[in-house]
Amino acid sequence: MSVRRKACIAGAFEHPTRKAPDKTVAQxxxxxxxxxxxxxxxxxxxxxxxxxxxxxPGLGPNSMAxxxxxxxxxxxxxxxxxxxxxxxxxxxxxxxxxxxCDVALITLxxxxxxxxxxxxxxxxxxxxxxxxxxxxxxxxxxxNMYALAAARHMYEYGTTSxxxxxxxxxxxTHAQYNPNAMLRDSVTVDxxxxxxxxxxxxxxxxxxxxxxxxxxxxxxxxxIARSLKRPVVxxxxxxxxxxxxxxxxxxxxxSGAAWSGPRAFEEAGVKPADIQYASIYDSFTITVLxxxxxxxxxxxxxGGRFVADGNLISGIGKLPFNTDGGGLCxxxxxxxxxxxxxxxxxxxxxxxxxxxxxxxxxxxxxxxxTGGLLGSRHGSATLIMERA
Amino acid sequence: MTTMYQDRPLGSAVHDPATEPFFAATxxxxxxxxxxxxxxxxxxxxxxxCPYCLxxxxxxxxxxxxxxxxxxxxxxxxxxxxxxAYVRLDExxxxxxxxxxxxxxxxxIGQRVHVVFKPADGGTxxxxxxxxxx
Numbered sequence: 001m002s003v004r005r006k007a008c009i010a011g012a013f014e015h016p017t018r019k020a021p022d023k024t025v026a027q028x029x030x031x032x033x034x035x036x037x038x039x040x041x042x043x044x045x046x047x048x049x050x051x052x053x054x055x056x057p058g059l060g061p062n063s064m065a066x067x068x069x070x071x072x073x074x075x076x077x078x079x080x081x082x083x084x085x086x087x088x089x090x091x092x093x094x095x096x097x098x099x100x101c102d103v104a105l106i107t108l109x110x111x112x113x114x115x116x117x118x119x120x121x122x123x124x125x126x127x128x129x130x131x132x133x134x135x136x137x138x139x140x141x142x143x144n145m146y147a148l149a150a151a152r153h154m155y156e157y158g159t160t161s162x163x164x165x166x167x168x169x170x171x172x173t174h175a176q177y178n179p180n181a182m183l184r185d186s187v188t189v190d191x192x193x194x195x196x197x198x199x200x201x202x203x204x205x206x207x208x209x210x211x212x213x214x215x216x217x218x219x220x221x222x223x224i225a226r227s228l229k230r231p232v233v234x235x236x237x238x239x240x241x242x243x244x245x246x247x248x249x250x251x252x253x254x255s256g257a258a259w260s261g262p263r264a265f266e267e268a269g270v271k272p273a274d275i276q277y278a279s280i281y282d283s284f285t286i287t288v289l290x291x292x293x294x295x296x297x298x299x300x301x302x303g304g305r306f307v308a309d310g311n312l313i314s315g316i317g318k319l320p321f322n323t324d325g326g327g328l329c330x331x332x333x334x335x336x337x338x339x340x341x342x343x344x345x346x347x348x349x350x351x352x353x354x355x356x357x358x359x360x361x362x363x364x365x366x367x368x369x370t371g372g373l374l375g376s377r378h379g380s381a382t383l384i385m386e387r388a
Numbered sequence: 389m390t391t392m393y394q395d396r397p398l399g400s401a402v403h404d405p406a407t408e409p410f411f412a413a414t415x416x417x418x419x420x421x422x423x424x425x426x427x428x429x430x431x432x433x434x435x436x437x438c439p440y441c442l443x444x445x446x447x448x449x450x451x452x453x454x455x456x457x458x459x460x461x462x463x464x465x466x467x468x469x470x471x472x473a474y475v476r477l478d479e480x481x482x483x484x485x486x487x488x489x490x491x492x493x494x495x496x497i498g499q500r501v502h503v504v505f506k507p508a509d510g511g512t513x514x515x516x517x518x519x520x521x522x
Contacts, residue, residue: 120465133402134433137514138486139465144472147460155458155497199462199472247439248421248432248481250474252458375458376484 002237002267007093008225009233009385011040011218012346014324014339018182018331020212021114025057025334026067028109028214033068036216041228042103047218049074049101051092053084055110055214055334064107074101080242080379081371082281085217085338087381090238092219102221109214110334117210117335119143120198123373131377143207143284145375147199150286152252154201156301161201163304164285165192168205168328170312171282175325177354182209183329206285208327208337215339217346225388231350232388236270236364239263244377255287255370256380257294264382265296270364272296275384277348277359278319279341279367282326284374288312291368292319295382314357323348323357338369342383349387363387391461391492396468401512409447410434414513419503421481423448432481450479452503454517457482461492471495475517489518 013035020028029052037044050072056064060077074095078087085108092104119142125132153159169189175181187205195204225232241259265271272295280288289303297319298306311317324330324344327337345365347353353362364386372378401411413420422434426443438445459473471487473495487495488504501517508514 120462130406130435131433133404133407135484137398137401137508138472138484138516139396139462139470140472140484141462141465144460144462144465147462148458148472148474151460151497152458196464198464199460201460245432245482248430248483250457250476250482252474 001097003090003093003097004236004267004269005222005234006097007219007235008222009089009217009235009342009346010220010225010228010230011036011042012343013039014215014331014343015109015213015333016180017213018180018211019113020111025055025109025111026064028111029056029064029107030068032107032109032214032216033105036105036218040218040230042218044069046103047105048072049092049095049104051076051088051104051106053077053079053108055108055336072101080381082283082336082338083369083371083379083381084336086342086367086369086383087240089217089219089235089342089383090240090381093235093238096219096221102224104219106217106219106339107214108216108334108336108339110336111212112335113210113212119207140376142373143202144199145373146284146286147202148375149252149290150201153286153290156253157304159289159304161193162189163308164206164289165189166308166310167282167285167288167312168192170310171322171326171328173313174323174357175329177356178325178330181325181330182211202284202286208283208332209329210335211331211333213331213333215333215343217339217342233346233349234386234388236384236386237264237266237268239267239382241380242377243380252375254300255290255294255374256378257291257368257370257382260380260382261295264384268384270384274364275366276362277323277345277365278321279345280321281337281341281369282322282328283332283337283370287370287374288321290374291370295368314359320359323353336371338371338381341367341369345385349385389493391469393488393490393492394468395506396470398506398508398514400509401514406434406436411512414505414515417505418449419452419515420447420449421479422446430479430481432483450477453478454501456487456495456497456499456501458497459487459495473517475501486516487518488516495519
């Protein structure tokens with residue numbers, strides 16, 4: 001059974017805050033839920049499915065469904081880090097297609113900026129995580145577990161720091177039009193290379209922002225979407241995958257997108273060349289480059305050349321990406337950027353992106369997420385959507 | 389540029405049923421991996437059940453020699469820079485580790501390395517790797 005055109009994204013909301021020391025995480029979830037339901041033109045009592053992940057306070061959906069006043073008949077707390085929210089859209093479409101719910105609400109929120117989170121701090125993991133005793137002594141932190149993939153990519157394919165920097169330049173070019181973006185100044189390749197080296201070969205400007213905030217999505221049955229006033233965005237296909245260390249046959253030359261991408265394209269019945277706009281998870285510049293290759297937008301190993309010279313800039317390049325400024329410049333709420341990837345894709349499909357970055361007649365878009373650590377173990381999710 | 393290796397506090401190692409025989413070996417200066425008793429494949433990190441076939445596994449000493457698969461000098465995660473790396477052992481598995489006892493800026497992918505042991509809090513010996521001479 002396919003989810004192709006069996007569900008629609010009817011509501012999308014990105015919280016405008018980037019720093020919220022005066023609000024609880026639960027409140028931010030509620031504000032995002034309100035924003036997405038208002039956007040869709042639906043009410044709280046219409047919601048019968050609820051999706052959240054590890055950023056939601058409490059035990060799975062128990063605390064937040066109660067806090068929000070929901071009475072869901074379908075819940076899902078799949079957690080694959082920042083990619084979870086793309087999986088939630090796929091799972092919501094599956095649930096809607098099989099009659100398990102009609103109106104699914106997905107929420108994300110967090111305050112890592114107010115709480116002093118950092119990409120060079122050890123990641124918090126649950127007790128008993130089986131890899132920890134074997135790896136913690138070596139001080140893996142978020143940034144170096146992406147840097148290892150970048151270093152190997154450079155070794156294998158000759159990718160350069162200048163090429164990676166173009167990804168940041170493209171994101172910053174877009175962010176200048178987003179009044180809510182955390183970083184709105186344009187940057188040059190030289191600016192990226194001159195920024196402090198955090199973990200070779202990744203500079204500070206190769207890294208995403210740490211921001212407070214959140215987002216929410218409402219996924220509904222197609223008949224409901226057509227009864228609402230907003231443009232109809234169909235879910236066409238979704239793919240998911242977990243990639244780890246392959247039992248010790250570590251291969252850092254590809255990401256889980258090499259597995260999730262083909263699954264999504266097959267379900268959607270489209271090809272990479274058909275995609276007009278792509279939201280590509282940008283925790284770090286290398287994350288973008290590897291996913292672009294793995295999704296088939298260019299040949300493996302040629303991502304460096306593909307992203308250079310503005311090829312990701314809307315109106316200039318072949319693959320307009322992250323027109324909100326992405327995680328590199330706009331927002332990475334709760335250190336989980338998956339939901340904002342879907343939100344900007346929905347804006348593009350509705351024709352509601354900023355006019356300076358709107359892709360003309362955008363009718364087919366992709367969102368891609370990588371959650372966890374690119375260099376050790378991560379969840380990948382690919383979502384393909386169309387304007388009906 | 390030169391960034392000479394400095395010792396870094398390692399915290400205390402996790403001692404549990406999965407790690408105890410491993411750290412007993414490192415205390416005697418040997419590195420071991422797990423090999424499946426059924427399918428005979430080695431894997432890393434060590435598990436009691438084989439991740440290829442869920443068969444029982446047994447410990448197997450390795451030579452502690454290999455090459456750097458990838459390496460990154462982490463410069464801003466605290467006062468002491470360190471080199472995190474994946475090392476591909478000659479026996480065919482790749483493990484996360486640190487490269488030590490050298491100029492960290494001189495490290496290159498493909499470089500030959502050998503195991504050394506550094507003490508964690510409490511004295512548990514943690515396997516790391518140093519470049520081969522020459």
